[in-house]
Structure formats: structure tokens, C-alpha cells
Amino acid sequence: MKAKPMTRRDALRLFGAAGAVLGMGSLRAGDAQAQATGPGMPQPDEKVADTLKRLFGDRPLQPAGDKVKFDAPMIAENGAVVPVRVDVELPMAGDDYVKSIYIISDKNRRPLNTKVSLTPDSGKASVGTNIRLASSTDVRAIAETSKGALYETKREVKVTVGGCGG
Amino acid sequence: MSQVRMRVPEKATAGEVVTVRAMVSHPMETMQFNAGKPVEKNYNYINKVEATYNGRKVFEAETTQAVSQNPFVMFPVKVTEPGKVEITFHDTQGKTYVGQAEIKF
Numbered sequence: 001m002k003a004k005p006m007t008r009r010d011a012l013r014l015f016g017a018a019g020a021v022l023g024m025g026s027l028r029a030g031d032a033q034a035q036a037t038g039p040g041m042p043q044p045d046e047k048v049a050d051t052l053k054r055l056f057g058d059r060p061l062q063p064a065g066d067k068v069k070f071d072a073p074m075i076a077e078n079g080a081v082v083p084v085r086v087d088v089e090l091p092m093a094g095d096d097y098v099k100s101i102y103i104i105s106d107k108n109r110r111p112l113n114t115k116v117s118l119t120p121d122s123g124k125a126s127v128g129t130n131i132r133l134a135s136s137t138d139v140r141a142i143a144e145t146s147k148g149a150l151y152e153t154k155r156e157v158k159v160t161v162g163g164c165g166g
Numbered sequence: 167m168s169q170v171r172m173r174v175p176e177k178a179t180a181g182e183v184v185t186v187r188a189m190v191s192h193p194m195e196t197m198q199f200n201a202g203k204p205v206e207k208n209y210n211y212i213n214k215v216e217a218t219y220n221g222r223k224v225f226e227a228e229t230t231q232a233v234s235q236n237p238f239v240m241f242p243v244k245v246t247e248p249g250k251v252e253i254t255f256h257d258t259q260g261k262t263y264v265g266q267a268e269i270k271f
Contacts (some may be wrong), residue, residue: 040214042209121223129240131233
């Protein structure tokens with residue numbers, strides 16, 4: 001990279017985000033192993049297969065059937081605000097509960113939209129939020145139990161106007 | 167903090183699972199790319215959400231740039247006694263936004 005004034009980098013370093021931006025700049029885009037630290041921090045672009053491998057290793061994604069109800073629009077007018085809702089019909093008590101729900105959009109540059117963590121005090125496993133979709137894509141809701149089982153429901157969401165701001 | 171709005175049912179009963187809704191005003195600025203290289207823009211978005219009920223952790227979310235502006239979350243809480251739901255949103259610049267709502271029986 002060309003020499004630049006250090007001020008912006010120093011400022012970012014203060015917030016601990018320098019690793020993400022500098023690392024992203026100097027590494028090739030294909031280096032999926034290089035990840036900024038901290039939850040939700042910017043990741044390198046990733047193909048969904050690599051995202052799934054990184055998150056779940058070789059554990060199988062079982063089709064959830066009715067266990068994972070995934071509500072998302074068939075057609076999203078605005079890819080920047082796509083409401084999604086996941087309701088999981090699995091136990092939520094003691095040592096057998098749904099500990100995480102992942103929402104993953106296959107065609108996003110970084111497929112993981114969000115990872116939600118729950119506890120038995122949640123009472124039931126569900127979450128609703130609004131996500132950004134870059135383009136029409138399959139979106140997956142994956143429930144992970146405290147025993148490590150993974151259940152997946154997939155939906156296709158068509159997007160008329162992409163939501164990732166170019 | 168007025169940037170966080172929350173909604174909970176007016177009343178609940180012991181053992182009920184209530185739905186908590188929370189929204190924080192936040193631009194969710196993403197990291198932009200130009201021909202494969204990141205633009206050194208000061209991205210700023212909510213990357214973590216935590217909620218407790220009377221001090222017990224009930225919800226946590228790792229949110230990314232692919233969550234909408236003014237992030238909205240809706241999640242369940244099993245209420246065994248009256249009390250307070252507290253939610254904290256963290257952004258990538260280290261700021262936090264806190265909201266509270268009371269659950270009355």
C-alpha cells in the first residue's frame with residue numbers, strides 16, 4: 001500500500017479494529033482463515049460452504065422439518081431490511097436446549113448474518129430480526145442444541161433491490 | 167439511553183414466556199470494497215447484543231454488517247418473577263447503548 005498519513009490507522013488501532021482493516025488490506029481475499037477478532041467483526045469474503053465448515057466442521061446439518069419454522073418473505077422489496085423470524089420446536093430446559101440459532105445467507109459476501117445465543121431461561125427458542133441481503137439467495141436458519149445437533153431450514157428469498165450498499 | 171426502544175407485555179404471569187422487542191438507532195455502516203480492496207472507511211455497526219433478566223443472561227447475538235440499519239431484535243424470556251429486562255448493544259467503535267424494560271405481574 002502507498003504511504004499514507006498514520007492518523008486514521010492510529011485512530012482505528014485505538015478501537016482495536018486495525019487488525020480487521022489492515023489485515024484485510026494486505027491479505028489476499030481468498031485467505032479465509034484470517035479473521036478479525038471479536039464477535040461480528042468484518043470477515044474476509046467467504047463462500048457459504050467455507051462459512052458452514054468454519055462454524056460447524058463436519059457436523060451434519062439435518063433437515064429440520066417442522067422443528068425449525070423459518071419465516072421470511074418470498075420476495076423482499078428492499079434487500080436492506082428483510083424481516084426474518086425463527087421459531088424452534090425443541091426442548092429448552094436443563095442440559096438439552098437450543099443454545100444457538102444461526103441465520104446464513106448463501107449469496108452474501110459473508111454469509112453469516114447473525115448468530116444468536118439462548119439459555120434455558122429463554123423459555124423457548126426463537127428470534128426475530130431484520131437482515132441485509134445482497135441479492136436473491138437461499139437463507140438458512142440453523143438451530144444448534146447444547147448436545148451439538150444441528151437442524152436446518154432453508155428458504156429462497158428473492159430480492160428486488162440489493163441491500164448491501166454496493 | 168434514548169436510542170434504545172423496548173417493548174414488553176404490560177403484565178405477565180409466573181412461568182410465562184414473554185416476547186421482548188428492542189431496537190437501537192444505529193447507522194450500521196458497513197466496510198465498503200472497491201475492486202476487491204477494502205476502502206478504509208470507518209465502518210461502524212452493532213456487532214454484539216446482550217440481554218439479561220434480573221441479572222441472568224437470556225439472550226446474546228453476534229450481529230454483522232448484514233443486519234439492517236437500526237437493528238431490531240425480538241426474543242423470548244421466561245419470567246418466573248417480576249423484574250427488569252436489560253439490553254446492551256455494542257458497536258465496533260466501542261460505544262454501548264442500553265435499554266431497560268420492566269416486567270410486572
